[in-house]
Amino acid sequence: MSTSPVVSKDEITVPQIIYVLYLAGLLTANVTLLIGVIMAYVYQGDAAPWLREHYRYQVRTFWIGVLYSLIAFVLSLIVVGILIWPLLMIWLIVRCVIGLRDLRRGQPPANPGSWLW
Template sequence: MSELATENSPTTKGNAKIVYILYLVGLLFGITGIVGVVMAYINKDEAPEWLQTHYQFQIRTFWIGALYMFLGSILSIILIGWFIILFWVVWLIIRSVKGLKALELEKAIDNPTSWFF
């Protein structure tokens, strides 16, 4: 496969970068996170192996984040829920920045199945 064909394939690192950005924008406009996870699911199978770790990391970031938000929302009746939501915001930012940094260096995510950072 030629270099040009690789650059124009639908699973370039540009798509993974868009997903990370959509997650960060999702902190203000929640719907973009859903668009991001759909893009990750669509692109993960045809991506190179190192990029598949990013898509797996992004998919897990979405679902684990949804769990944190669900728990935080339910527990917001008592004070602990607001701390869970605050943790989720910081957690999402750190994971997205970590992913963007590794993506820029074209490195795989070390542990894409991690629950933390």
């Protein structure tokens, strides 16, 4: 029987805020996404190893999201991209929810190098 590690609320506060900023980016024209990725870069160096994986996951979420957004924008010029924008929003929501869940459990994201979830 394994027990989950004791996780203090203080050590998970910043990564939680970053996930929430990413989700808020859906309503704030991505301004909070930029703030979140800057915070992830700033705080990752001093974090515990398992939290570094969350910061890595958050940074990758930002940059992969930028790439997917550029692809959606270019494809929007030929109408196909309009269908990609809702999928991109769902992708971001799922990544943030999975990250928050794992953070609450005191574990690193299951697959921080993934391009999907």
